[in-house]
Amino acid sequence: MFGSRNQRLLRQYSKVVSKINAFEEGLQALDDDALKAKTDEFRERYQTGESLDDLLPEVFAVAREAAVRALGMRPFDVQLIGGMVLHDGNIAEMRTGEGKTLVATLPAYLNAISSMGVHVVTVNEYLAQRDADWMRPVYEFLGLTVGVSKSGQTPEEKRAAYASDITYATNNELGFDYLRDNLAFSTADKAQRELNFAIVDEVDSILIDEARTPLIISGPAESSTxxxxxxxxxxxxxxxxxxxxxxxxxxxxxxxxxxxxxxxxxxxxxxxxxxxxxxxxxxxxxxxxxxxxxxxxxxxxxxxxxxxxxxxxxxxxxxxxxxxxxxxxxxxxxxxxxxxxxxxxxxxxxxxxxxxxxxxxxxxxxxxxxxxxxxxxxxxxxxxxxxxxxxxxxxxxxxxxxxxxxxxxxxxxxIKQENQTIASITFQNYFRLYNNLSGMTGTADTEAFEFQQIYGLEVVVIPTHKPMIRDDQPDLVYLTANDKFEAIIEDITDCRERGQPVLVGTTSIETSELLSGILKKRKIKHNVLNAKQHEREANIVQNAGRPGAITIATNMAGRGTDIVLGGSLDAALEEAGEKADKDAVTSEWQERHDAVLKAGGLHIIGTERHESRRIDNQLRGRSGRQGDPGSSRFYLSMEDTLMRIFGDPERTKALLSRAGMREGEAIESRLLSRQIERAQRKVEAHNFDIRKNLLEYDDVANDQRKVVYHQRSELMDADEIKDSVAAIREEVIINSVALHIPPGSLDEQWDADGLSKALEADFGIDIDVAKLVHDDKTLN
Missing domain, CATH: 3.90.1440.10 (SecA, preprotein cross-linking domain)
Structure with missing residues (x-):
């Protein structure tokens, strides 16, 4: 009768969508200046007591109209729901290709009304810059400023980025900027403001996968290399x-x-x-x-x-x-x-x-x-x-x-000198510092328990705008890696012959280069996208959807990468130049686009299963976006890292051999699929334990870190620190006296000599406490 909690939440949000849509006709009648003026109006209303929740329907409607005028993109109703989930401090699980980048503009604009700053967090600097540039016309149309915090910026550039209404940055850069701010010697040297509202894109990658690694700022230690x-x-x-x-x-x-x-x-x-x-x-x-x-x-x-x-x-x-x-x-x-x-x-x-x-x-x-x-x-x-x-x-x-x-x-x-830790923090404790935290991803529901337990975030699954028709084919398992790669090359060749673009996902640079070497020997044209070729990333991605294009990529192409079928039209227009016939260029692109659709869309090949099922799903998600056709298949072998470390490859090999399987043959088996899933679950459970232990250790340090950083900030903000230092000194003396001469204790229990030594060590005060007590009878 009532449905699941997710369904109940979606029904509640749908009612608000109706309110948002009711504003649309009136806003369409406004000219650009009148629409821009809405931002100042919202800020005045917020200052006079209206809450952001009260303003939400009209603010979202204005943001949608601004997106239409600045980008020619109108957020769908399901995207409005995604925006509301984010504003409420939860995680919106949206399938890849459902426009998460555009969704983020809605709660970002709403929370920027408070003038307290909004951080949009991405997994890498390429996406931070790309998303900021892509959405900048919407924000600037609404009178907001946009900044990007990147590594290598000057202190002035950092401060300007964080002073903006909306700041795009990676999780690493945000964490390191926080630590650097708390090592600063004056308030003027700090970059970040109060941590107000964060929208974390690919939230499962940042708050779960990367949470195993603490952020550390280090300095040189005294050691020989x-x-x-x-x-x-x-x-x-x-x-x-x-x-x-x-x-x-x-x-x-x-x-x-x-x-x-x-x-x-x-x-x-x-x-x-x-x-x-x-x-x-x-x-x-x-x-x-x-x-x-x-x-x-x-x-x-x-x-x-x-x-x-x-x-x-x-x-x-x-x-x-x-x-x-x-x-x-x-x-x-x-x-x-x-x-x-x-x-x-x-x-x-x-x-x-x-x-x-x-x-x-x-x-x-x-x-x-x-x-x-x-x-x-x-x-x-x-x-x-x-x-x-x-x-x-x-x-x-x-x-x-x-x-x-x-x-x-x-x-x-x-060999560089070994370092010692000066400041550190885990992602778990950094992101819990925000007043309001939210996130988006295509794959979060499987980790709902961890999000709720550690961050207090609820996962809400958002329905797709168009049905997904991608053909996810069963895994093919081979006895040896050589057999697996031969089968992959055969699949690539078949796709190329019918004009179907292929994205081959690998788990390491080594594998991407091995596969590239095989293709080169067979004179098959292809592009490689890994950490060594990151400078060519934009160009490779723009052309990866062209008919017959073959792209071999590491996890770099797994998140936030939009591969357009037929190739990027914007890139084609830019390459043609201003004097080119735009209609002719667009017509050529449409022919390529239709040819790829006819060939079956983008085909995804996975060369092995990753430790995490979510990362496999992210790779698959590059295909079949927004109702486009597509297909995917993973090729595995008993020699793959996952099977070798967490499975039982020798036993499985023996079983397959006894079943009559020979080298070069592939097998599709539910039993094997279950074994692979079990292996992945083992890794996920193992990594969860690591994250949990890391957080438990850091929680102890976190209490001390918060006290020290707060005290440090107070001292820097104060015009005169004399009173603060006196208060600290008084507190230390009181604690030291209580330690050596406990309140309510007898004279015989007093450690007067110990107190004398403590006062000399801490304050340089040479005082004989025992003599003082003996001479001054009022102290007894």
Whole structure:
């Protein structure tokens, strides 16, 4: 009778849409100047007591009319609902292609009426600049100012950006500007105003995916860079443990064994009598349990040993960690002693050598976990981090805990000095500072619990304006990566022959370049969009929808990228020049557009599943926008990273082989699809735990950070700080006295000497408290 909560909310919003539409005819009759004057009128009404909620219907109607006049775009009713959801401080889940960029102008204009500032948050600077430029005509038509906060700006440019009514910026830049403001020495050096209202585009990427990484501003620490180079030379001499090598890679001598758990109790083994099995089976069992298992010889003599990995270090790709084994520890100590880093007879884990352990762990991670052209690239003699979620480079950003220096040593570039943290904050705690927070994305409903629990945001699913007709084809799974890539090339070739544009999504720069290399060998023309070619991004995206166009892209093309079927008309007109026949250019574009529609629209190919289902859906969402035709398919192999780390590829391979599947053949299977989804759920749960733990740790620091930053701001804003300092000093003295001479305590419980030392240490006051108490009887 009542429907779901989402349906009830949509019905409530639909009633307000009717009120908004009622203003339309009257506003259409106004000239441009009269429509512009509405902004000042709204501000006066707000100042005299009308709330933003009261103003909403007419403000939204004015914003819609301004969009029609400035851009020729009229927000649909469902977009008005999306705007209201944002104003109410919730998340609007809108399918890709439903015009989220335009939707943001509605609540942005409404909240700018208060003159307290509005921040529109995007996942990268390209989108921040693009969206600001795209929507600027609407805002300026309404008399509002627009700014963009970007890295590399001067302090004056930063202040101008944040002084604007609407400010576009990335989540990283906003967070770092906040930290920089709280390191400033005067109020004039600060850029941001009070954090009033934020609209976070691709909110799931920013508030969930990227929330695992805290923002850190660091300064130089006192440490030598030479040690990184010395430790780096030792790592190639170490041998990693490889679990796939079976019994030969485990250090054990028994041929036939009984299994006992580490607490001494026998282990039940399926299909074996008296928990006895042969060595290979025992090894497999121990490997499966991912724990040490004690084994005993079944001969008369008493013999016991532990199944332990052979090799110098183990690698945990899931946790992105590498650990030295017991055997490897001895080898490392020998190598360090030989290199003069460790005194003969000393242990690596002596307290005096803790710095060596720190450097060793960083070097192991650099070599075993972090790969060139996946997690980072080398550009102009520097290590540049690649954002795993956006696929973009992050110049100026560095990994902490010596990892960046270890990678510099590994790649043979100049090693920069290690840094120490000066200021840090998590995205969770930064965005909770806003008076009102909202967000938009195409994929949020699956994470509704986390949004509600951490940010207090409710997800409202907005219906599409036109039905989605994209054909999402089942995944094809191959035994090997080579078979998978052959099938991808075949699919690309078929699409090219029928004039259908293709977007191939890869999870790393390395894979994009591998696929590009195969296409080059076969003389198939294509474009590559990854962190190394980001300068050509706009041009590549503009042409990606042309008939037969082939574009290979990392996650850079996954969010906020609008690929127009037939190519961008605006780009074609600009390229033709002012003297060109615009009708002829438009006619040619229409022919290309119709040809692509006939060929089936944009075809999406995924080269493997990402850790997060939402990122896979974002890639698919580049096709089939606003009712256009399109198709998508993911090609997978048992060698893919997701299957290797979180699935059970060897077992699945064996099952498929027994079922008669040969190399080169593909399989579509519900069982496999469920296994892939389980693997993705494992990753999502693992990452949620990381985010939750990170927030719990930062919450402790956050309470202190808020107090310190508030006190700092008060001191900077004050004309005279004498009274503030005196109050702080008095509070410290009172607390110190209470600590050493508790109120209501007996004389015998007083620590007068301790109070004397505390006063001297904190204030430089040389006073004998015991003597003072003895001489002044009123103190007893």
């Amino acid at each position: 030479d040690l990184y180079a010395k430790i780096d030379k030792l790592i190639p001499k170490l041998t990693p443990h490889k679990e796939s090598e079976g019994a030969s890679n485990w250090d054990i001598t028994a041929r036939r064994v009984e299994l006992f758990d580490v607490d001494g109790s026998p282990v039940e083994v399926d299909g074996a009598d008296d928990n006895v099995m042969d060595l290979d089976a025992a090894i497999a069992y121990a490997d499966e349990r991912e724990a040490d298992v004690v084994v005993k010889d079944d001969s008369n003599k008493v013999f016991a040993c532990t199944v332990v990995p052979r090799g110098d270090y183990t690698v945990d790709e899931k946790a992105k960690q590498a650990h030295v084994t017991e055997e490897g520890n001895e080898k490392v100590e020998r190598l360090m002693a030989k290199a003069g880093l460790l005194a003969e007879g000393e242990s690596l884990y002596d307290a005096a050598n803790i710095r060596l352990v720190h450097h060793l762990n960083a070097a192991l991670r650099a070599h075993a976990i972090y790969q060139r052209d996946v997690e980072y690239i080398v550009k102009d003699g520097e290590i540049v981090i690649v954002d795993e979620f956006t696929g973009r480079t992050m110049p100026g950003r560095r990994w902490s805990d010596g990892l960046h220096q270890a990678i510099e040593a590994k790649e043979g570039v100049a």
